[in-house]
Amino acid sequence: MGNNSYIPHVQDSPSGKITQGRKVVIDIRDLRKSFGENHVLNGFHLRLYEGENLVVMGKSGSGKSVMIKCLVGLMQPDSGYIEVMGREVNTLDQAQLDALRADIGFLFQGSALYDSMTVRENLEFPIRRHREKLGNVSDTEPLVMEALENVGLAHTIDLMPEELSGGMKRRVALARTLILKPKVILYDEPTSGLDPITAKEIIELMRSIQRKYNTSSLIITHDVDCARVVSERMVLLVDGINYAEGTYAELSSDKDPKVEAFFKK
Numbered sequence: 001m002g003n004n005s006y007i008p009h010v011q012d013s014p015s016g017k018i019t020q021g022r023k024v025v026i027d028i029r030d031l032r033k034s035f036g037e038n039h040v041l042n043g044f045h046l047r048l049y050e051g052e053n054l055v056v057m058g059k060s061g062s063g064k065s066v067m068i069k070c071l072v073g074l075m076q077p078d079s080g081y082i083e084v085m086g087r088e089v090n091t092l093d094q095a096q097l098d099a100l101r102a103d104i105g106f107l108f109q110g111s112a113l114y115d116s117m118t119v120r121e122n123l124e125f126p127i128r129r130h131r132e133k134l135g136n137v138s139d140t141e142p143l144v145m146e147a148l149e150n151v152g153l154a155h156t157i158d159l160m161p162e163e164l165s166g167g168m169k170r171r172v173a174l175a176r177t178l179i180l181k182p183k184v185i186l187y188d189e190p191t192s193g194l195d196p197i198t199a200k201e202i203i204e205l206m207r208s209i210q211r212k213y214n215t216s217s218l219i220i221t222h223d224v225d226c227a228r229v230v231s232e233r234m235v236l237l238v239d240g241i242n243y244a245e246g247t248y249a250e251l252s253s254d255k256d257p258k259v260e261a262f263f264k265k
C-alpha cells in the first residue's frame with residue numbers, strides 16, 4: 001500500500017495530527033460508479049483511521065449511499081479499490097462478505113426493525129445469524145441487555161416496535177447494530193427524519209459508544225449540526241470526488257465557494 005499521495009495532507013494541520021500514525025481500517029481509492037449518463041462517483045478517495053469519527057458530508061443525491069453500498073459489497077462499483085480491515089471487498093466470495101459484514105455495524109437510512117418481533121427478538125436476530133463470531137453463546141439475554149443499556153432502553157426489551165417512538169426505534173436499531181461488537185460502524189444519515197432533540201440524543205449515543213468500544217465510525221450525513229458535533233474529521237463529497245477534507249473548524253472557515261455553500265445558514 002503506502003500510497004499517501006492522494007490527499008494533500010498537511011501533517012501539522014489539525015486534521016493531519018488526527019490521522020498521523022494511525023492504522024487505516026477503510027481504504028477507498030479512485031472509486032467510480034455511473035448509472036448510464038449519471039456519473040455519481042468520479043474518483044472518490046477516503047481513508048478511515050482506527051478509532052476515529054469521520055463524517056462524509058454531501059448534498060442529497062451526491063452519491064453518499066452509493067459509496068457506502070459499494071463499501072459493503074451491496075453494489076458493484078465500475079472501478080476502484082476498496083479495502084475494509086485488510087480485506088479487498090471486490091475479491092470476496094459470499095461467505096467472506098458475510099464474515100466481513102459481521103465485523104461492520106450498519107445503521108442504514110431508516111434502519112427498520114421487524115414489526116412482528118419484540119425488541120428482544122429484533123436484537124437476537126443478528127446473534128443467531130452470526131453465532132460463531134460470539135463463540136456460540138446459548139444465553140443471549142446478557143448480550144441483549146448490554147446492548148439495550150448502551151442506548152438507555154433496557155426497559156423496552158419485551159415491547160413491540162409499534163409501542164416505541166421514532167427516536168426509540170432508532171436507538172433500538174443502534175443497539176441491534178452494537179450487539180455484535182463491530183469494530184467499524186457505518187451510519188447512513190443517522191439523524192434524518194428526527195426532531196432536533198432526538199437527533200442530538202442519537203449523536204450523543206454515537207459518541208459515547210465510540211468512546212466505550214473504541215470503534216471506528218464512518219458517518220454519512222447532509223446535516224451540518226450532526227457533522228459539527230460528531231466529527232473529528234470530515235470529507236466533503238462534491239461532484240463525485242472527495243472535494244475537501246479537514247476538521248469542522250478547518251472546513252467551515254474555507255473560502256472555496258463549494259465548501260462555503262455547506263456551512264451557510
Ligand SMILES: Nc1ncnc2c1ncn2[C@@H]1O[C@H](COP(=O)(O)OP(=O)(O)O)[C@@H](O)[C@H]1O
Pocket residue numbers: 035038040058059060061062063064065066067
Ligand atoms: N440503483 C440505482 N440505479 C440508478 N440510479 C441510482 C441507483 N442508486 C442511486 N442512484 C442515483 O445515484 C445518485 C446518488 O444517489 P445516493 O447515493 O442515494 O445519494 P445520497 O447522497 O443522497 O445518498 C442519485 O442520482 C440516484 O438517483
Ligand SMILES: [Mg+2]
Pocket residue numbers: 064065066109188189
Ligand atoms: Mg443516501
